[in-house]
Amino acid sequence: MTASLPKTMKAIVIKEPYNIKVEDVPTPEIKSPNDAIIKVVYAGLCGSDLHIYRGHQPGPYGYVIGHEAFGEVVAVGAGVKTYKVGDLVCSPFSTSCGNCFYCNQGYTSRCIGGGALLGSAANPGAQAEYLRVPEAEASLFPAPADIKPELLLLMADILPTGYYVAYNARHLIDDGQVDAPKANGGAVVQPVGKRGVAVVIGCGPVGLCAISSACTMFEKVFATDIAEHRLDAARKHGAIALQGDELKKAVLEATEGRGADAVLEVVGHNSALETAVDLARPFGVISSCGLHTHDVKIPGLALYGKKSLLACSHASSSSLRLQFGRCSVHTFTPPAMQVLRDNQDLFSNFIEHQVGLDKAEEYYTLFEQNKIAKTVFVFDK
Numbered sequence: 001m002t003a004s005l006p007k008t009m010k011a012i013v014i015k016e017p018y019n020i021k022v023e024d025v026p027t028p029e030i031k032s033p034n035d036a037i038i039k040v041v042y043a044g045l046c047g048s049d050l051h052i053y054r055g056h057q058p059g060p061y062g063y064v065i066g067h068e069a070f071g072e073v074v075a076v077g078a079g080v081k082t083y084k085v086g087d088l089v090c091s092p093f094s095t096s097c098g099n100c101f102y103c104n105q106g107y108t109s110r111c112i113g114g115g116a117l118l119g120s121a122a123n124p125g126a127q128a129e130y131l132r133v134p135e136a137e138a139s140l141f142p143a144p145a146d147i148k149p150e151l152l153l154l155m156a157d158i159l160p161t162g163y164y165v166a167y168n169a170r171h172l173i174d175d176g177q178v179d180a181p182k183a184n185g186g187a188v189v190q191p192v193g194k195r196g197v198a199v200v201i202g203c204g205p206v207g208l209c210a211i212s213s214a215c216t217m218f219e220k221v222f223a224t225d226i227a228e229h230r231l232d233a234a235r236k237h238g239a240i241a242l243q244g245d246e247l248k249k250a251v252l253e254a255t256e257g258r259g260a261d262a263v264l265e266v267v268g269h270n271s272a273l274e275t276a277v278d279l280a281r282p283f284g285v286i287s288s289c290g291l292h293t294h295d296v297k298i299p300g301l302a303l304y305g306k307k308s309l310l311a312c313s314h315a316s317s318s319s320l321r322l323q324f325g326r327c328s329v330h331t332f333t334p335p336a337m338q339v340l341r342d343n344q345d346l347f348s349n350f351i352e353h354q355v356g357l358d359k360a361e362e363y364y365t366l367f368e369q370n371k372i373a374k375t376v377f378v379f380d381k
Contacts, residue, residue: 354376
């Protein structure tokens with residue numbers, strides 16, 4: 001079923017590093033029975049977009065960027081039965097078939113049966129008036145009536161990702177006692193009770209979502225960022241936000257000198273990983289969801305023989321445990337949605353700017369310069 005769509009649409013196109021333009025491009029069409037076309041209402045500007053914008057993920061350029069979308073279904077292929085024209089939906093940043101080896105284990109971000117990253121040369125992205133979503137049946141999720149539409153945009157990427165990085169840390173600390181993701185993107189079981197000390201490195205939008213999620217799993221959550229203005233937001237989300245030596249001292253005091261049980265790295269930069277290695281205790285966990293576009297370098301002796309932060313000549317040592325990678329959004333949607341539902345007042349001011357496409361170049365520049373927080377493109381402005 002298809003609504004009448006225009007031949008062209010307005011979209012943000014990445015032309016080359018540090019150069020995006022709003023252009024008229026062809027409106028997407030149904031290509032497969034499993035496709036859906038979404039009329040975008042809100043499209044997010046995400047930190048991952050900056051990796052493309054800065055040229056860290058080199059060309060080819062000339063495609064529609066963006067991977068966070070909330071909108072209305074305006075067309076579906078013959079194979080899409082769950083959704084119909086007029087439904088309000090959120091589109092995750094990656095699609096999944098729901099039936100391959102990885103999807104059946106809940107690892108939908110590694111789908112081999114049709115998975116695709118939106119906002120790439122192969123799959124035009126969400127910062128446009130319309131978006132084609134492949135594998136819509138297993139990828140989209142419906143908008144619940146009790147959560148504001150603009151907040152649901154956070155469910156396309158950053159809130160499930162924040163939950164995922166916290167959950168992975170807790171799961172590894174508990175040595176598998178917390179249930180693993182369920183088959184076909186089923187619900188992840190919430191860890192029972194809160195224990196341990198976690199540190200979140202990076203207090204941008206994903207970091208704040210990680211803090212709120214970690215606060216449901218850990219007794220004490222610290223956070224840090226090189227940008228001081230982000231620390232206040234981290235405190236509002238429940239973290240003890242500090243920098244440098246003050247952070248290390250506080251972690252030492254909270255853990256009897258051992259170091260953090262878990263360090264959540266959301267930045268995607270080697271310096272953040274070095275900080276994580278420094279702050280974690282022996283047999284601690286480093287859980288990373290940061291997009292590392294360059295080779296990662298971690299001191300080998302720290303991985304093999306990590307010592308307590310209060311190291312001395314006779315201190316015992318043992319290894320670190322590491323978890324890296326992209327979030328399986330569909331799998332982690334139910335518990336992340338509950339974090340959002342329980343904290344709607346907290347997240348009500350999370351989106352700092354809502355602007356039209358005519359402001360795209362200006363706001364990409366401001367976001368890249370770390371002068372603004374979460375920004376959303378709204379298609380009725």
